[in-house]
Amino acid sequence: MAFQWQVDPQDLFVERYPQMVGTGLPKTDVDTVRAAITDMWLDGPGGWVREWSTLAEGYVAGGQHRLAALAYGWAKFPTLADESKRAALSDQVDQYLLAAPDFGLDFTRLTIEAPYRGMRVDVPVHLLTPPGWSAADPVLLVSGGVDSWKIDLHSLFADLALRTGMRVLAFDIPGTGETPVPMSADGGYGVVRAIIDRARTLGDGRVAHLGVSMGGWFAARSGLAAEVDAAIVLGGPIERAFDPDRAWVFGMRGIIGNAMGFDADPTDAELAQRMSQFSLRQWLDRDWNAPMLVLNGADDVHIPATDTLVFEGRRDTEVHLLPDTGHCAITKLPEATRIMIDWLDAARW
Template sequence: MPNKFEFPVELSEFFGERARQFAGWGVPAEVITRARERIADMWDAGPAGWVSVWSEQARAAEATEEWLTAAMCWGAARFPTIVTPERRAAYQRQLSCYQRAAAQCTASFERLTLDVTYRAETTTVPVHIWRDADESPRSLVLICGGVDTWKVELHRMAMAAAKFPGTVVAVVDMPGTGESEVPLAPAVDEILAEVVADLAHRFGVTRTGSLGVSFGGHWAVKLAFTGRIDAAVDLGGPVGATGSPMDISALPNGMPGILGNVLGLSGLPTSLDAARFAEDFSLRRQGLLDSAPRGALLAVNGAADPYVSERDTTVFAGLPNAAAWLVADAGHCATERLPVVLPAALAWLHHALWPAERPAQWLADAVGQLGPLLRDL
């Protein structure tokens, strides 16, 4: 599903926020600084254009066979969406470098392509599988990103999740992004649920979970509430707890254009598009938030998220089979605190999948460092 249109971006503001995001992927700080100093335009194909500058950084990493750094730099080059031929080429280079990087990792890597039925048609879903080949598989964790962070950029999360014994980690692009063949739509959880079911059968696992990042958290919540997975972590996902997830036409930092492409629109979202989005993607309006989730659920986000309402996290506090962590002094997905938040969230997920194996004190100790950072709910 090719993305279609360019859109206005205030480069200094955009880069100011995204620099933290790129650092979280693993792009070295000095590389980010060099790119930031040289980039003069988001869409221009010339030497000071976004893709050209980032491509130069990626090729420099390739020359020294730093394949993971190269993959992340190519990810920055194709960012925020593959709307131009140069970005599409950068994305293919990213996928190629990532497979080279995977060969150097201690965990076992496999790239699968699944055929999934969606709306009475077959769509292909590429999946990156990570696991310890010496461990017998017994649980599956599906990791799904959001509108501009795709499966390669989730490498660090995948490696952290794969450290838990017997865990098969499956990383996918959210529908509407990356290698997906379909646009984002309210029912694309059907695709993710079928991927989970297929992989659970393929690897013979008995427990399934999900870690959803940004908009991927929306789908993790939906899979947990409908009982199609056993446990889920929602990291910064919009769920429409108040009946309206967000006004996508008014979001900052180029997000209206990013979302418009992911939704398959031909231009920036209109007020009608924004109203339809609010209606279609609200889990409150779908009736899913009126009772407890069937699968265990943890919702986590920063208290200063500029995109997602605080209520989209706190709505789960006090619900049976659910928990909510609101991280003070942190923004979208609590990125600033992720080195502390992620290990705690993965410990929670592992405990939710296998509660009999770990005493409650183990989870309390694993979450302990996070405690002082959380706001009272």
């Protein structure tokens, strides 16, 4: 189930340009694609998928598989709303696997079977193991959000593996990427719980859970329920982000609607009803949680600051709201990464 919706592609460049160049694509190449794109859904010259895929094909021809994977990642961005975007995801996976020998750490692609509403689904995940890691060390479970997925954030996840010495298990949250079920607060979290259980078998049994953006909701849920041994929430929505009167910017309404499994642009009432199920208030009201680190940018246009600050004063919880940066502190990601690494090193978990 998927749908297209009205979105100006240039608006997406306004928000995502720092991420596009910050994850490794040359600025001149991004500028060229930006100038060429005129329509989000056009299946032809000027269309989002066509122009990003053309860039990727150039990288493929030059044997630059990592750059090709990044470009195909932007081709399928922000959601798999049509066949051309699904094809771009398939191409991204192929190029990422070709790039794997040069990652500088051991890479394994495996499948985890998870329950979902009476069914069993297969979830492809990636295991990044740094040099010197042993089975006596913990595992760091990581995911992105509704539009930036495990391959898109490889540079962050590989950096965390190499700098912490932890084995990293990367997955796509439900409703995105290669996880084949809609995003939901009940069944969707059940899929993540199965991935947590598998992660416990891949190291010494301890699991820390980092979630970025909407992935931060799942990390907050697992941390508040103490279903992991430590949790990091980077830019995650918690409760106020799910208010029915919230404002939508940069195409996020359609992105969320697709992730939730709607097959047409939902009404305000339909979207509000589905989103209300995600509030973590019942878990916040409990005086119990695993050690947690919660951080975000103070100028986030998607997640209200209160969804970060609500964690202040909780037991075993550290909170950072970084000034002069936005969603997930993307323009200050090196600082946010240092905070996460320092916390993982010092946390009693």
